[in-house]
Amino acid sequence: MKVAIIGLGFRLGYLGRVFKEIDPTFEIVGYVDPAPAGMATLDEHGISPGKAYETPEALIAGEAFDLLMIGSPNHLHLDHIRTGLEAGLTVFTEKPIVTSIEESYALASLLNTYGHDRLLVGLVLRYSPLYRDLRKAQEEGRLGNVVSIEASEHIQPYHGAFFMRDWRRYGRYAGGFMLEKCCHDLDLYNGVVGARPRFVASFGGRKSFVPENAPEASGVNDLNVYHRKPSGWQGSDKVFDSDGDIIDFQTAIVEYENGVSMTFHTNLNVPDEFRRFCVIGSKGMAEGDFVRGFMDVHDARTNEKVIANTYKAPSALSQHYGADEQMAEDVIAFVQTGAKQPVSAIDALEAGILALAMDEARLGRKVVDLKSVWEKFDACLHGASDTSSRVRSA
Incomplete structure (x- = not known):
């Protein structure tokens, strides 16, 4: 499975390691982050972060991948999710999904337009x-x-x-x-x-x-x-x-x-x-x-x-008490087969x-x-x- 990352922080650096453990074919093809705090974890475990891009739009235009993963600070999630959905991508975002009631309405409208199943979320304890x-x-x-x-x-x-x-x-x-x-x-x-x-x-x-x-x-x-x-x-x-x-x-x-x-x-x-x-x-x-x-x-x-x-x-x-590994398995299954998420x-x-x-x-x-x-x-x-x-x- 190939992924692209917007916001390569500590969490997505760690999840990159988990996904690689679950799926040896897991590959990060590129990322956007001016100061990627999660890079050290990827380096430690021999996982390439792919090519660095200046903007989400350049990343999406420059690479082919199966899943866009968003780990940027919370207040940026809505814009990054919108960019992914408008590009026709399947998107995984870390929690919390947005930061205000008004943003909740805006994202609900996006889901109405692009489909309720196009966006996955890292509420890991469900797993x-x-x-x-x-x-x-x-x-x-x-x-x-x-x-x-x-x-x-x-x-x-x-x-x-x-x-x-x-x-x-x-x-x-x-x-x-x-x-x-x-x-x-x-x-x-x-x-x-x-x-x-x-x-x-x-x-x-x-x-x-x-x-x-x-x-x-x-x-x-x-x-x-x-x-x-x-x-x-x-x-x-x-x-x-x-x-x-x-x-x-x-x-x-x-x-x-x-x-x-x-x-x-x-x-x-x-x-x-x-x-x-x-x-x-x-x-x-x-x-x-x-x-x-x-x-x-x-x-x-x-x-x-x-x-x-x-x-x-x-x-x-x-x-997270065994949940991270199960989440990785389930997200990979969704990308590959459309398997239902919890x-x-x-x-x-x-x-x-x-x-x-x-x-x-x-x-x-x-x-x-x-x-x-x-x-x-x-x-x-x-x-x-x-x-x-x-x-x-x-």
């Missing part, structure tokens, strides 16, 4: 063995009707410090932390609920990565932990005095169109990190953790633990809209009603004649 087992338990009826969900994504201080130093610290580039980092998780639970979010409330801010908590303020000079993960474009050395507008903790409450409720919590300064969920249904409960590698399912009538799964990363290669661009847009609503609610200290957003989104996605709300099938 994880744990999530697939959760959905299987749900399909087998072990949970009954989903009633409520408690979920979280927490990251260690070194990772939180990366966000304080990277271009992702600016909302104008990333769209906010909930969108940039947690859209994975929001997509998973949207899928479990099977309906769109309707009402959203949220609170949060920055209380850990602030000047008074800097290690040197207490006489500690070893800052290695806070610079362990390298930053790329727009990188900075400032952690506790970051000039970004990013939060370091946030909680949200969501009510879906079918009445299911969810609480979601994220924090960037958790020494013993976890990424867990508890899905409670009318017939049972599923509790799991992607980081700690387990999923238990209990029957509500007997209290019996009917599933007790544990998970380990299949290799040192995996960054996540769509529409799923990604819906998760993104929820994340953006969480920030709107947090900033405005209000409950956000998404009814009018979904009406306009559907008008863009399916044509102006269809403004009905859609219940998800995935």
Whole structure:
């Protein structure tokens, strides 16, 4: 499989290695990136990045390939996706797919014009063995009707410090932390609920990565932990005095169109990190953790633990609990045979809209009603004649 890359950052450098492991014929024919942070990973593993081009248009005109992969900063995604779709290409984009509600409408219109299946998205957790087992338990009826969900994504201080130093610290580039980092998780639970979010409330801010908590303020000079993960474009050395507008903790409450409720919590300064969920249904409960590698399912009538799964990363290669390798296999299968994917661009847009609503609610200290957003989104996605709300099938 031949690919071209717009935005050869750390993530696509890593995915280049994963795709090459899965498909020995994988080849990068060219890329566009003035400062390709992912080049070192490709070099380390003997993978050629192909020819460097100045613009996406020159890359598309200069090379023949099967898939255009986009890993540019989030605020550039829409233009790069549009360029690929207008050129008649199949496009893979890293998450989050766009950075605003208005961009969500614009991309929905593009999908209406060029086809809903022309755009793949790297919401990698949909491919994880744990999530697939959760959905299987749900399909087998072990949970009954989903009633409520408690979920979280927490990251260690070194990772939180990366966000304080990277271009992702600016909302104008990333769209906010909930969108940039947690859209994975929001997509998973949207899928479990099977309906769109309707009402959203949220609170949060920055209380850990602030000047008074800097290690040197207490006489500690070893800052290695806070610079362990390298930053790329727009990188900075400032952690506790970051000039970004990013939060370091946030909680949200969501009510879906079918009445299911969810609480979601994220924090960037958790020494013993976890990424867990508890899905409670009318017939049972599923509790799991992607980081700690387990999923238990209990029957509500007997209290019996009917599933007790544990998970380990299949290799040192995996960054997402075995999901990266499966995503590579599935994307390659789609390009070669049109095989169905477990996540769509529409799923990604819906998760993104929820994340953006969480920030709107947090900033405005209000409950956000998404009814009018979904009406306009559907008008863009399916044509102006269809403004009905859609219940998800995935």
